[in-house]
Amino acid sequence: MNNWESRFAGRMGRIKSSAIREILKVTQQPGIISFAGGLPAPDLFPVEQMRRAADTVLSQHGALALQYSTTEGHPPLREWVAAGLPNTTPDQVLITSGSQQALDLVGKLFIGPGDAVVVESPTYLGALQAFTPYEAAYLAVPMDQGGMVVEALEETLKQHQPKFIYALPSFQNPTGRHMDLSRRKKLVEVARRYAVPILEDDAYHHLAFSGQILPTLYELDQELGGGNVIYQSTFSKTLSPGLRVAWVVGPREVVSRLVQLKQGVDLHTPTFNQMLMYELAQTVLPELVVKIRNTYRERRDLMLAALEQHLAKEAHWNKPEGGMFLWLEIPEGLDSAELLKKAVEQKVAFVPGQPFHPDGSGANTLRLSFSNASPEDIRVGIERLGRALRSLLTVKG
Amino acid sequence: MNNWESRFAGRMGRIKSSAIREILKVTQQPGIISFAGGLPAPDLFPVEQMRRAADTVLSQHGALALQYSTTEGHPPLREWVAAGLPNTTPDQVLITSGSQQALDLVGKLFIGPGDAVVVESPTYLGALQAFTPYEAAYLAVPMDQGGMVVEALEETLKQHQPKFIYALPSFQNPTGRHMDLSRRKKLVEVARRYAVPILEDDAYHHLAFSGQILPTLYELDQELGGGNVIYQSTFSKTLSPGLRVAWVVGPREVVSRLVQLKQGVDLHTPTFNQMLMYELAQTVLPELVVKIRNTYRERRDLMLAALEQHLAKEAHWNKPEGGMFLWLEIPEGLDSAELLKKAVEQKVAFVPGQPFHPDGSGANTLRLSFSNASPEDIRVGIERLGRALRSLLTVKG
CATH class of the missing domain: 3.40.640.10 (Type I PLP-dependent aspartate aminotransferase-like (Major domain))
Incomplete structure (x- = not known):
């Protein structure tokens, strides 16, 4: 059987393979610190x-x-x-x-x-x-x-x-x-x-x-x-x-x-x-929820401190009061998909912001997940991200 | 908010509530012997x-x-x-x-x-x-x-x-x-x-x-x-x-x-x-499969014997060599959905055959599941089914 694509329903024309998904497969490699996946902290699972x-x-x-x-x-x-x-x-x-x-x-x-x-x-x-x-x-x-x-x-x-x-x-x-x-x-x-x-x-x-x-x-x-x-x-x-x-x-x-x-x-x-x-x-739930909140708040605080230390000049971000994510903006004109390539060279990963925008905007944004990273990984990973961003700025500069 | 139906996608016009599903809810009542659900025998679950x-x-x-x-x-x-x-x-x-x-x-x-x-x-x-x-x-x-x-x-x-x-x-x-x-x-x-x-x-x-x-x-x-x-x-x-x-x-x-x-x-x-x-x-699987086969074969045999005893004159059926189901034909012109009502009165249930036919045919057919009924339930249930069918034939006769 040849040419399966021609047999599929019209709706499939809109469903593209995600380029990011492919990049993120790389982040499974050992040694890479990933802030990409929207994963809860497994160490807290009951x-x-x-x-x-x-x-x-x-x-x-x-x-x-x-x-x-x-x-x-x-x-x-x-x-x-x-x-x-x-x-x-x-x-x-x-x-x-x-x-x-x-x-x-x-x-x-x-x-x-x-x-x-x-x-x-x-x-x-x-x-x-x-x-x-x-x-x-x-x-x-x-x-x-x-x-x-x-x-x-x-x-x-x-x-x-x-x-x-x-x-x-x-x-x-x-x-x-x-x-x-x-x-x-x-x-x-x-x-x-x-x-x-x-x-x-x-x-x-x-x-x-x-x-x-x-x-x-x-x-x-x-x-x-x-x-x-x-x-x-x-x-x-x-x-x-x-x-x-x-x-x-x-x-x-x-x-x-x-x-x-x-x-x-x-x-x-x-x-x-x-x-x-x-x-x-x-x-388990009521007690567990308190533990999760405390852990994620600590990790958020660590990530905020690391961002302040390593990306204060080059980027902006928010201070989330809950959840698992933090949103970063890099200078207008830069593309976070390109930053991701640099970041993977530095052995750190995140999700570029553009795919979250149905209108294709948001190229200079990215998502960092703080829920599923150890304090040490947060410190080292954000430092690497800072290096990746400066290396991209040098190329573009 | 009123009139939700008018807001739904066009595809929902084709999706009707199943009348049979409603009837089958009745079969959950205690005392009813059900050959309706396509359920595996839970007594064999590991x-x-x-x-x-x-x-x-x-x-x-x-x-x-x-x-x-x-x-x-x-x-x-x-x-x-x-x-x-x-x-x-x-x-x-x-x-x-x-x-x-x-x-x-x-x-x-x-x-x-x-x-x-x-x-x-x-x-x-x-x-x-x-x-x-x-x-x-x-x-x-x-x-x-x-x-x-x-x-x-x-x-x-x-x-x-x-x-x-x-x-x-x-x-x-x-x-x-x-x-x-x-x-x-x-x-x-x-x-x-x-x-x-x-x-x-x-x-x-x-x-x-x-x-x-x-x-x-x-x-x-x-x-x-x-x-x-x-x-x-x-x-x-x-x-x-x-x-x-x-x-x-x-x-x-x-x-x-x-x-x-x-x-x-x-x-x-x-x-x-x-x-x-x-x-x-x-x-578990290889051994379990043998047990399931033996059990279901026994139950099929019991159901065939009971059908022979109670419905030989009024109905036709097949002798399945595997699986969980047996297919029954009642005389042309009868409707198995009407038979189901009579059957529920007699405290036995099955699934009418028409909904399995995309063209709406098959009114005189029905499905019996033999996998999930005890020998005693098969004997008693098929006897009841025979009574229900004869009572329908009397009405129609």
Whole structure:
């Protein structure tokens, strides 16, 4: 069989191999310090507790833990999710195979060829990878240090009828930016006024370094009557990403359709994994979250100090108050994809910012992850990054 | 927010709530004997071995078992799959979140609105649920007791240019029919001649009651040069369906595109689950398969005997040589959906055959699953089914 590409569906024309993915494969080499992957710190994973939970679940549930189960999800886990949200019943909760699946299902439910979707610029790359196969047209709304600029959103909504607004108000991936309460309220209010639903991605919910968690858009929307926010969150940034358990919550008319789609996509999220997460959510989670916050705050502080020491003259960055990421700007005119090549020579890696921008802007930006690097790696890695940047500046100079 | 339906993508117009799904919810009631679900026998699940495997995996791999992993799958598991197939290297293997995900990904890769796909009539309902959201146009090829009628397929291929042929040659769901070697060869040859790829669903591969497994279409295609069959199989009918681990294998140009799509859909199949399955595949699987075959053969025999005793006059059925299902025909003019209502009154359940037929035919057919019922339930349940059928015949008579 020749020429497979000519047989594929039209949507595949939009799905390109990521050049960055190829570069990042290099970063698996020994000796490279990587700030690239959006990986939680594995040293904090509850390995021992998972072992005990596996034992408990298989003793309690036996073969049921290994059998097919309902598409909607493990009932006690749905109850647990609903109990953590205002005015929410378990039938509004669908357990998904990671947050990524919620993005795919919502994309599949709403987006037809050419349909507009509002995204922050930059936004989570995985959301673009989920929505693009459904041939979304992106309306990129600019951000400032406080997140999506709501005035710019409103200008967009005056001119377009998007299917939904994809928003990451808390410790956004890739920027680490956080939306304050007054802007959250404004965002929810504008979305309601223009009758455009919000898809709120709250993956980093628990990772507020202060421990003070702002109301979600879902919660604020409830205060205005509710029904305009589809909410998703996950265990991937706390208990374990490798078990792929997350959830999406929304109006019943939406969730029942997502359930239908999920049935065609993977029948259900693994039964055993849902039972394990339910077990750990009740026992380990609260304490673990505190440990993660403290560790990530320390690492952020170390990275900020190292940046101050090694890149103060050449770059700008933010001070994220939670999450796993920090956003760096290098001088206008430089390309962080070129910087990455220099960086790999110096044995350090990051993710260039451009792919996070649906409009192809942001060439002089990059994402650094501080969650999954030891203090020593942060010190040495940022020093190397400084050298790489100066070497690029010399070439360009 | 009102009128969500009007905001959904056009594809949702094709996705209807299944009336049968609603009826089958009733079958969860205590006292009902269900031959409806396509469930493996839970009493054969390796619960104790899974507990030990969880211990081993978490000891050996520690936090890595709980971390994000590559989209392609756990490398040793990909090697294990490749080693079981002729002329296949691990880079041709993608680990999926159940077989259902392979159907979704292949559908997403090939099918655009109105694209034709060949399916057997009847075919696996989950395949229709996977392909329909991509707006497939089905070309239903009739079956006889030996599976898809290849002459009819060839007539179809003379007139149409389908994207692929979806085939379940071994112990098909829903009919339990099995294609013999000569017809397999003919199918592979015809598909190559018309240059239409085959998607071979081999979920029931190991469940040949004789223990003699016929060559797969994938293998036969290799003998003619290869490259025209995409192959999928799963652990769901052997080790555990609830862990959702399966695989799809094919030409590199196809698999690399499936990997891109999977990244947008769920990032990767759970790391822990892949490691567990790799562990059990090497230890438990061969012995377990023999036990499953023997158990299911016994149950099939019991069901055949009970049918002979209670429905010999009113119905026809086949004698499946493997798998989990048996296909029943009731007199022309009767509707098995109506029979189901009578059956539920008698406290027995099955799945009506019509939804498995993309052209809406098959009203007088139904699927019985013998894998997940005790000998006593088979005896009593089939007796009840006989009563239900006679009560329907009385009404209609």
